[in-house]
Amino acid sequence: MTMLEINDLKSRIDDTEILRGLxxxxxxxxxxxxxxxxxSGKSTLAQVIAGHxxxxxxxxxxxxxxxxxxxxxxxxxxxxxxxxGFQYPVEIPxxxxxxxxxxxxxxxxxxxxxxxxxxxxFLKLAREKMTTLGMDPKFLNRGVNEGxxxxxxxRNEILQMAMLEPRLAILDETDSGLxxxxxxxxxxxxxxxxxxxxxxILVTHYQRLLDYIRxxxxxxxxxxxxxxxxxxxxxxxxxxxxxxxxxxxxxG
Amino acid sequence: xxxxSENLESLVNRRYEHGFVxxxxxxxxxxxxxEDVIRAISAxxxxxxxxxxxRLQAYRQWLxxxxxxxxxxxxxxxDYNEISYFSAPISDEDRPKSLDEVDPKLLETYDKLGIPxxxxxxxxxxxxxxxxxxxxxxxxxxxxxxxxGVIFCSFSEAVQDHPDLVRKYLGxxxxxxxxxxxxxxAAVFSDGSFVYIPKGVRCPMELSTYFRINAANTGQxxxxxxxxxxxxxxxxxxxxTAPMRDENQLHAAVVELVALKDAEIKYSTVQNWYxxxxxxxxxxxxxxxxxxxxxxxxxxxxxxxxETGSAITWKYPSCLLRGDNSVGEFYSVAVANNMQQADxxxxxxxxGRNTSSTIVSKxxxxxxxxxxxxxxxxxxPRAHGARNHTQCDSLLIGKQCGAHTFPYMEIKNPxxxxxxxxxxxxxxxxxxxYCRQRGIxxxxxxxxIVNGFxxxxxxxxxxxxxxxxxxxxxxxxEGAVG
Numbered sequence: 016m017t018m019l020e021i022n023d024l025k026s027r028i029d030d031t032e033i034l035r036g037l038x039x040x041x042x043x044x045x046x047x048x049x050x051x052x053x054x055s056g057k058s059t060l061a062q063v064i065a066g067h068x069x070x071x072x073x074x075x076x077x078x079x080x081x082x083x084x085x086x087x088x089x090x091x092x093x094x095x096x097x098x099x100g101f102q103y104p105v106e107i108p109x110x111x112x113x114x115x116x117x118x119x120x121x122x123x124x125x126x127x128x129x130x131x132x133x134x135x136x137f138l139k140l141a142r143e144k145m146t147t148l149g150m151d152p153k154f155l156n157r158g159v160n161e162g163x164x165x166x167x168x169x170r171n172e173i174l175q176m177a178m179l180e181p182r183l184a185i186l187d188e189t190d191s192g193l194x195x196x197x198x199x200x201x202x203x204x205x206x207x208x209x210x211x212x213x214x215x216i217l218v219t220h221y222q223r224l225l226d227y228i229r230x231x232x233x234x235x236x237x238x239x240x241x242x243x244x245x246x247x248x249x250x251x252x253x254x255x256x257x258x259x260x261x262x263x264x265x266x267g
Numbered sequence: 268x269x270x271x272s273e274n275l276e277s278l279v280n281r282r283y284e285h286g287f288v289x290x291x292x293x294x295x296x297x298x299x300x301x302e303d304v305i306r307a308i309s310a311x312x313x314x315x316x317x318x319x320x321x322r323l324q325a326y327r328q329w330l331x332x333x334x335x336x337x338x339x340x341x342x343x344x345x346d347y348n349e350i351s352y353f354s355a356p357i358s359d360e361d362r363p364k365s366l367d368e369v370d371p372k373l374l375e376t377y378d379k380l381g382i383p384x385x386x387x388x389x390x391x392x393x394x395x396x397x398x399x400x401x402x403x404x405x406x407x408x409x410x411x412x413x414x415x416g417v418i419f420c421s422f423s424e425a426v427q428d429h430p431d432l433v434r435k436y437l438g439x440x441x442x443x444x445x446x447x448x449x450x451x452x453a454a455v456f457s458d459g460s461f462v463y464i465p466k467g468v469r470c471p472m473e474l475s476t477y478f479r480i481n482a483a484n485t486g487q488x489x490x491x492x493x494x495x496x497x498x499x500x501x502x503x504x505x506x507x508t509a510p511m512r513d514e515n516q517l518h519a520a521v522v523e524l525v526a527l528k529d530a531e532i533k534y535s536t537v538q539n540w541y542x543x544x545x546x547x548x549x550x551x552x553x554x555x556x557x558x559x560x561x562x563x564x565x566x567x568x569x570x571x572x573x574e575t576g577s578a579i580t581w582k583y584p585s586c587l588l589r590g591d592n593s594v595g596e597f598y599s600v601a602v603a604n605n606m607q608q609a610d611x612x613x614x615x616x617x618x619g620r621n622t623s624s625t626i627v628s629k630x631x632x633x634x635x636x637x638x639x640x641x642x643x644x645x646x647x648p649r650a651h652g653a654r655n656h657t658q659c660d661s662l663l664i665g666k667q668c669g670a671h672t673f674p675y676m677e678i679k680n681p682x683x684x685x686x687x688x689x690x691x692x693x694x695x696x697x698x699x700x701y702c703r704q705r706g707i708x709x710x711x712x713x714x715x716i717v718n719g720f721x722x723x724x725x726x727x728x729x730x731x732x733x734x735x736x737x738x739x740x741x742x743x744x745e746g747a748v749g
Contacts, residue, residue: 090707104701109719110719122708
């Protein structure tokens with residue numbers, strides 16, 4: 016079943032056009048990797064899907080489960096099951112990590128017509144997930160990402176994803192800056208979420224992550240367009256030949 | 268980025284909920300201030316001669332004083348002869364004996380404010396001395412309090428029934444000529460609350476007063492005096508709302524606290540007066556003098572305030588730490604939105620030995636508001652072993668608001684330990700987007716961040732007040748981003 020359909024999407028920030036006619040179809044149950052050099056538009060794609068208002072969509076369409084995604088506010092998209100794991104998760108001092116997590120879970124439950132989550136069950140579940148991710152449960156009582164190391168922030172993103180159980184998860188360079196243990200923990204967290212109803216988009220610069228999360232498709236982005244699509248082997252080829260290869264291919 | 272600033276600068280625009288006027292005939296004095304007006308106020312209240320004399324002296328001193336200009340606030344010059352100095356509901360002659368006799372319109376007013384006296388007082392165990400304009404109209408739980416020997420009544424009643432206590436303590440913390448507004452208050456104050464906790468008594472309930480300004484162009488001059496005798500303990504809550512007005516209304520209150528040996532006073536305020544509209548039209552001028560005197564050894568006075576209202580706030584609840592080992596605390600959240608101006612803080616005057624003080628100030632600015640913290644820590648030459656910790660944090664929402672910090676320290680004893688920490692932070696567009704991406708609406712996100720910022724102060728408030736304060740904050744910042 017088609018979950019996300021992006022058609023000829025163009026988007027700019029301030030006066031700079033970043034996405035220049037991008038098309039992509041993602042079906043439920045699939046894992047797609049989006050690769051590409053710096054500045055190719057990978058993160059912009061993630062932000063546009065999540066609804067960041069600094070990115071203006073100038074043309075094209077994005078359909079998510081049959082509805083016009085671009086019509087929805089960012090929080091509505093989130094409640095409809097879109098999750099963005101941020102490349103640089105922001106710190107929110109003073110706001111308890113558990114509080115944010117619970118508010119997020121409840122916002123989604125409310126949207127689904129469910130009551131608020133039981134506080135005890137919630138904490139129990141959160142602690143379980145944290146153990147799996149190799150996170151100290153003490154992080155629940157700290158300010159959101161406040162003073163977290165890079166790896167801790169990324170694990171915290173995965174924790175939120177695990178608790179929110181999104182239908183479409185987009186992970187924006189979740190692997191950047193992670194040591195091998197953290198990378199494995201994050202990959203395990205992602206793999207645990209793979210199922211036939213869920214789609215995952217991995218935005219990454221390196222193919223290293225793909226050793227742990229095997230994608231069904233790999234797309235290479237250059238200058239705001241997908242210039243090449245293939246399977247896992249494309250990522251390996253990229254690593255060998257470098258991004259210049261696809262950029263040249265795109266221009267030539 | 269233009270979208271960001273537009274977002275951030277529009278999250279504060281809910282209309283003032285308490286904007287309504289109760290239609291009750293009032294018995295007001297015509298505008299103007301003179302010795303005759305003061306005599307008229309005093310006569311109407313049937314005051315003993317010492318009170319009239321006290322008022323007149325204050326008035327004469329006030330005439331020689333200048334309105335202060337040092338605060339970081341701006342407002343057109345006030346014409347003190349255009350203000351009416353007395354306004355009482357006409358039914359004053361035959362005061363209600365119980366709530367059933369209270370004018371139903373008044374009760375309705377409180378209802379709109381969410382203070383159902385019957386339920387709230389009974390269920391919450393709070394004794395409410397409700398001040399409607401200048402005269403106290405209903406006092407509950409008086410009997411239970413008097414069993415414990417606690418006196419909790421309107422200031423007017425105290426002048427009639429306990430003149431010796433009033434005479435002994437009135438003006439001993441905030442002298443008549445302390446400052447321009449305090450002198451004005453001393454001359455014309457119409458009513459307020461009086462509390463006396465006898466030796467060794469722990470007040471059996473939280474005492475609470477709701478102030479409300481109703482009649483147009485009526486300055487409200489409340490005077491509160493709380494005396495905690497040796498070894499006693501009291502927690503006092505003050506909450507305020509006012510209806511919507513286009514004319515600015517002056518409020519110049521005085522609060523005096525006296526804590527004798529081993530006594531403790533906790534004074535909590537939630538202030539939600541009409542702040543004016545988004546263009547700065549209307550709103551209350553709140554020029555208040557609040558001071559606590561830790562007169563005895565081991566005494567403690569704690570101020571907690573949540574200030575979300577008023578067009579201009581000029582207020583520095585202070586502690587005189589006279590007794591050895593006495594403790595002063597100040598916990599404050601001040602919110603300024605739209606065109607509001609707040610200049611608030613505290614003074615901690617260390618006089619006795621081994622005195623200590625704590626200051627936690629949280630200022631939130633949004634819209635085009637200006638928020639200033641002004642604090643003085645003074646350690647006198649004989650105050651050996653004085654300690655102070657000051658923490659002063661500012662949170663900015665949007666790009667057109669301002670936060671200012673004016674800390675003053677005067678340390679005259681080398682053994683003093685004084686610490687000052689200050690931070691300024693901003694609610695960023697990135698933080699809001701992060702929360703929204705997690706399904707949390709922008710308003711909820713702002714509330715969450717603001718409440719997180721304020722929680723050190725909220726935890727000092729009595730439970731039910733903390734909930735109210737949080738709700739108030741949410742209302743006053745609604746529309747600050749969006």
